Amino acid sequence: MSIHPASRRAPVMKDVARMAGVSYQTVSRVLNQHPNVSAGARERVEAAIAELGYRPNPAARSLVTRRSQTIGVLASELAQYGPARTLLGLEQAARDVGYFVSIATLRTVTPQAVRDAVDHFGDQGVDGLVVVVPHPGLLEELDRVAPAFPVVAATSDPERLLAGAGVDQRLGARLAVQHLIGLGHTSIGHLAGPFDWYDAAERVAGWRDALAGAGLAADLLVEGDWTAARGYEVGRELAASRAVTAVLVGNDQMALGLLRGVQEAGLRVPEDISVVGFDDQPEAAYFFPPLTTVRQDFEELGRRCIGALLAALDADAQQAPGVVEPRLVVRSTTGRPVAS
Incomplete structure (x- = not known):
């Protein structure tokens, strides 16, 4: 007999197991993203969850798993597009794997601020911590504090990628320059x-690599x-010096200002100067001209970071590779140079 959402009581895991024709333990494995579940069983469980409208009980799950089902996220520089989108991802x-997120932001990275944040997450009983790391100081302070829970980093620092995930910024810059x-x-x-x-340093390295290779x-x-x-200021300077015929810009916001700067000074884009941005913000397609840029998949970055943290919590969990590859989105700000 099927059990439907219209039933008077809320569905429980045993209802899901009965409808899917699997054991209670199999339902638990699916809910906890355990890899040792056949594809067919996983599909039946997910279909039963959807039909019943089942929602896991965090309190009950925490009694079984001895976990709070809460992940801490420590971040800074959230005024910038990259860190903010990483946080959303x-x-x-x-949430897709049944965890809640507790967020702490740092205005300045100081030893005391980092210790206070770690103590805050410890008091909350988080299962682990993901750090959105724009620059080295934050991770260095965390190394000194040595939290009692697993820590992974969302960072492009190559030395830290084994314990986290990041977009391959160096590859993104190479793709842009090779284009x-x-x-x-x-x-x-x-x-x-x-x-x-970190991101800026890696993009500089990729720019140098591509030029050296050619x-x-x-x-x-x-x-x-x-x-x-700042982009506008540099755009005016480039228009005056005519030092280059193309420029890779570190993010789309600076590219927006640079486009205005060079065009106000009388240069044509892309005939006189080609411009490539970085990030592919939603507005980039509506710049004038529409911006060629490097797209970062922040949603995938979020999934890779959470996967790394779950792997640290559960030795049986499967972890995807930590490096997310960017891709070049070609629009109208790049073209062949026109001889003067």
């Missing part, structure tokens, strides 16, 4: 993010601050 990925080289550009500058950010000089490297205002 983490929260969605955690420009393929169009015939030989003088390609880079307006980078702040040099003390036998080209890395002559124009400018430090930015992620803002459109």
Whole structure:
């Protein structure tokens, strides 16, 4: 006999097991993302959950698993697009596997602030912690604090990827520069993010790698601050100097300002200068001209981080590779250089 959502009582795991024709333990394994479940059984359980409208009871689950079903997220620089979207991806990925997220943000990364945050998460009894790490100081402080729960990092620092996940920023920069080289550009500058950010440093390295691989000089490297205002300022300078025919910009916001700066000064995009951004913000397709940029999959980054944390909590859990590959989205701001 089928049990439907219209029943008076809320469905429980035994109802799901009965409808799916599996054991209670199999339902538990599916809910906890355990790999040792056949595809057919998993599909039947998920179908029964959907039909019944079953929702796991966090309190009951915590008694069985001795876990709080809560993950801490420690972040900073959330005013910037990348960290903010990473946080959203983490929260969605955690909810998809039945976890709640507790968030703490740091205005400044100091030893005391990091210790206070770790103590806060310890008092909440979180099962583990994901750190959204823009620059080195935060992880270094966490190493000194040595939390009593597993910690994984959302970072592009190559040395930390084994204990977390990150977008391959170096590959993203190489894809952008190789695209420009393929169009015939030989003088390609880079307006980078702040040099003390992991992502910015990796993009600089990718820019250098691609130029070196083509036998080209890395002559124009400018430090930015992620803002459109800085992009505008550098755009005006590039228009005056005509030092390059193409530029890789460290994020879409700076690219927006740079586009205005060069076009106000009379340059045509892409005929006089080609521009590539980084992130593929939703607005990038509506810049003038629409922006060629490097897309980061922040939702997948969130899933990889949560998978890494679950693997740290459960030795039987399967963990996807920690590196998320970006891809180049070609629009209208790149083209072949026009001889002056």
